[in-house]
Amino acid sequence: xxxxxxxxxxxxxxxxxxxxxxxxxxxxxxxxxxxxxxxxxxxxxxxxxxxxxxxxxxxxxxxxxxxxxxxxxxxxxxxxxxxxxxxxxxxxxxxxxxxxxxxxxxxxxxxxxxxxxxxxxxxxxxxxxxxxxxxxxxxxxxxxxxxxxx
Numbered sequence: 001x002x003x004x005x006x007x008x009x010x011x012x013x014x015x016x017x018x019x020x021x022x023x024x025x026x027x028x029x030x031x032x033x034x035x036x037x038x039x040x041x042x043x044x045x046x047x048x049x050x051x052x053x054x055x056x057x058x059x060x061x062x063x064x065x066x067x068x069x070x071x072x073x074x075x076x077x078x079x080x081x082x083x084x085x086x087x088x089x090x091x092x093x094x095x096x097x098x099x100x101x102x103x104x105x106x107x108x109x110x111x112x113x114x115x116x117x118x119x120x121x122x123x124x125x126x127x128x129x130x131x132x133x134x135x136x137x138x139x140x141x142x143x144x145x146x147x148x149x150x
Contacts, residue, residue: 014050028060031068049102063095063114067102073125075109082114107140120150 006024014032019025023036027044030036034048037056042048046060049068054060058072061080066072080095081088089095096114100106104117107125117123117133124140124147133139137149 010044020056037074055108061095062092063097064100065098066100067104067119069103070100071105073106073108073110076106077109077111079111079113122150 006022008019008023009026011025012029014030014034016033017030019036020038023038024041025036028042028046028048030048031050031052033051035053036042037054037058039057040054042054042060043062045062047065048054049066049070051068052066052070052072054072055074057074058076060078063080064078078098080098082096098112098114099116101117101119101121103119104121104123106112106123107127109125110123110127110129112129115129115132117129118136120136121133122138123129123144124138127140127144128142129139130143135146138147139145140147
């Protein structure tokens, strides 16, 4: 049996970063005043902007960039592989990136596919974001749709 230990490895930290363990963080960048809750995984090539909070049990895969002043609630899942061939791709070159703007709040148990989300957006709990969001507002559902402007 092979075991792989989890933990915190090769992370770039800003000032006043708070990480609650246990968690699995590697190869990512956490800007100033970032909070990371327990049981969270943040993979390599992820950037988290200033004053952003990531709550417990969230998964942020490679190639995600989250802006400043964001809130990622409990159990939010980011996806970078769309299984376009019918199975998971082991080729990282086939993975896609996600860009989250500033002042974005994502509710518990939302799933975020590889998309771009503009500034000043709220994503409702349990929503599935399948397409780019280019207008500020409140979005919810599966697939997520705009409910109203902010």
